[in-house]
Amino acid sequence: QVQLVESGGGVVQPGRSLRLSCAASGFTFSTYSIHWVRQAPGKGLDWVAVISYDGNNIYYADSVKGRFTISRDNSKNTVHLQMDSLKPEDTAVYYCARDGYSYGLINWFDPWGQGTLVTVSS
Amino acid sequence: DIHMTQSPSSLSASVGDRIIITCRASQNITTYLNWYQQKPGKAPKLLIYAASNLQSGVPSRFRGSGSGTDFTLTISSLRPEDFARYYCHQSYSVPITFGQGTRLEIK
Numbered sequence: 001q002v003q004l005v006e007s008g009g010g011v012v013q014p015g016r017s018l019r020l021s022c023a024a025s026g027f028t029f030s031t032y033s034i035h036w037v038r039q040a041p042g043k044g045l046d047w048v049a050v051i052s053y054d055g056n057n058i059y060y061a062d063s064v065k066g067r068f069t070i071s072r073d074n075s076k077n078t079v080h081l082q083m084d085s086l087k088p089e090d091t092a093v094y095y096c097a098r099d100g101y102s103y104g105l106i107n108w109f110d111p112w113g114q115g116t117l118v119t120v121s122s
Numbered sequence: 123d124i125h126m127t128q129s130p131s132s133l134s135a136s137v138g139d140r141i142i143i144t145c146r147a148s149q150n151i152t153t154y155l156n157w158y159q160q161k162p163g164k165a166p167k168l169l170i171y172a173a174s175n176l177q178s179g180v181p182s183r184f185r186g187s188g189s190g191t192d193f194t195l196t197i198s199s200l201r202p203e204d205f206a207r208y209y210c211h212q213s214y215s216v217p218i219t220f221g222q223g224t225r226l227e228i229k
Contacts, residue, residue, distance in 0.1 A: 047218040108156040112165035
């Protein structure tokens, strides 16, 4: 079945870095864009970034632009989110999600991974 | 940025009730509007895409409608498993934005 599994979360001090991974299975990974969405504790959903199916189109939320970098390896069915200069306000569960259309970029999100918790605290 | 406003923010209802959640966009997004359900500790689940299309496997008591700036999610006869938080989401332009969520509680 179609599945996304995030990993790499943890506790990190402000200013440090963390790299999240999203491993995909059950579909032709190289034909789907992948998004990252985060959710701070007790809060709503906050879109972070998207990378197109071929890696040629990338967009970020203003709140992470210049600090986060999204990338993908289609040979390993994996997307990464490199998070640098982390701030306490980056504390959240980070979800990866598949875009709704094969060869699309920004549509609906389905499915979502189970999420990985990032806590930025000294 | 396109701002998405959901109402109500919370709603109490009983099993069997019909409820409506509304979502308003700050500008015309045609039908680039999607709805998700989220239960505590779980990832969001897609219910409705492109304003009115029922995602495969989602019960037919869920219905989405609207276009332009005003959208609704209707649940025709609430079941116990429907009590959750619901989010609308615009995929018209970057940055992608979500509504603040509607918490549906059992009365």
